[in-house]
Amino acid sequence: MKNIICYVDGENKANLTHFKPYNNVRYLVFLGKSQKDKIKSEQGVKLKKIRCESDEKQFLDCKLIEYFLNRRNTKNTIHYIVSEDGGYDKYISYVNALNGDISCRIKNFENF
Numbered sequence: 001m002k003n004i005i006c007y008v009d010g011e012n013k014a015n016l017t018h019f020k021p022y023n024n025v026r027y028l029v030f031l032g033k034s035q036k037d038k039i040k041s042e043q044g045v046k047l048k049k050i051r052c053e054s055d056e057k058q059f060l061d062c063k064l065i066e067y068f069l070n071r072r073n074t075k076n077t078i079h080y081i082v083s084e085d086g087g088y089d090k091y092i093s094y095v096n097a098l099n100g101d102i103s104c105r106i107k108n109f110e111n112f
Contacts, residue, residue: 001024002076004025007082008027009061009084011031012084013084017039017040021042021045026046027046029048033054064081068091
């Protein structure tokens with residue numbers, strides 16, 4: 001069974017506040033500097049909140065991509081960027097071109 005890492009763009013999926021445990025799923029939730037932390041998770045959820053402490057435009061997006069690119073070679077792992085921001089598509093294409101055995105997609109979390 002493959003592991004799954006979900007990189008959650010908290011600014012573009014602000015309504016996403018509750019996380020349920022799934023086998024082999026780890027959540028990395030990126031929150032903006034002034035964004036309220038309304039995140040709740042059930043027992044057993046592997047979740048890490050990453051607060052992006054900058055007023056720079058697109059800082060959160062850049063931080064999410066940094067984590068994504070640094071973990072792209074994680075073996076036996078599927079990577080999902082959970083966001084409604086289509087700007088991530090070029091990075092996903094880049095990673096897929098580098099390493100075709102990693103699946104990277106924009107995913108609507110409600111259908112996960």
